[in-house]
Amino acid sequence: MVTNIVEVRGVRNQFGAQVVHDGLDLDLRRGEILSVVGGSGTGKSVLLRTIVGLNRPAAGSVTVFGEDLLNVPVARRRAIERRFGVLFQKGALFSSLTVAENVALPMIEHAGLPAGEAAELAALKIALAGLPAGAGAKYPSDLSGGMVKRAALARALALDPDILFLDEPTAGLDPIGAAAFDQLILTLRDALGLTVFLVTHDLDTIHTITDRVAVLSQKRVLVNASLAEVVATDDDWIRDYFHGPRGRAAAEAAPSARAALHPENP
Secondary structure (H helix, E strand, O other), rough: OOEEEEEEEEEEEEEEEEEEEEEEEEEEOOOOOOEEEEEOOHHHHHHHHHHHOOOOOOEEEEEEEOEEEEOOOOOOOOOOOOOOEEEOOOOOOOOOOOHHHHHHHHHHOOOOOOOHHHHHHHHHHHHHHOHHHHHHHHHHHHHOOHHHHHHHHHHHOOOOOOOEEEEEEOOOOOOOHHHHHHHHHHHHHHOOOEEEEOOOOOHHHHHHHHOOEEEEEEEEEEEEEHHHHHHHHOHHHHHHHHHOHHHHHHHHHHHHHHHHHOOOOO
């Protein structure tokens, strides 16, 4: 039985005279990795921010875990939001805090843990994100781009979320680093039972770890389905994106990439 963990219905996002979304519907299923794609200006990040509560839509509803997120009492809303882990585009780490302090902060602020216990758990999250133990003592300015992404992921995992929201997590990474990050996301999804909402333009990521793809176009979700169904959709942007040179290259490389990520089931 398919269970929707997030249901967005009739959402309208508008900033002044600019309408970004109008009548947008989207489902996110429990346990899946959903990639959200679309051209520049289609509001991929705006949609993510709307679901996690950082942007209130002008109209529509956002239901998470069966509760109307826009109309529940503030205290209940905060409790639901603590079940989210968010990785923003550029990491959004506090530059004045070490990696360990960045990861521990949500545990202290939101879970009320003592600093010592939070530090111990932060070390675990840092390890889960694939960073060496010594990374915890470093400041964000001391990290490479790939390490910043992993540090931000460790912080997103701090409160043991049910849903992981990732905004362009492989942007700016070299192909090897991006593939390693894909493997990490897949491993964490399977090991921790996460549901993943992934804003991306990375065709390799889409082809290798995604369960379904949602395409934003014309202020709505044009299609939200398996990659095979999306690729077969008759739409100019989809044709240019998935059937262009880069799309064809990603599709050709996908079988071997999936085999590497799923060695037990090539």
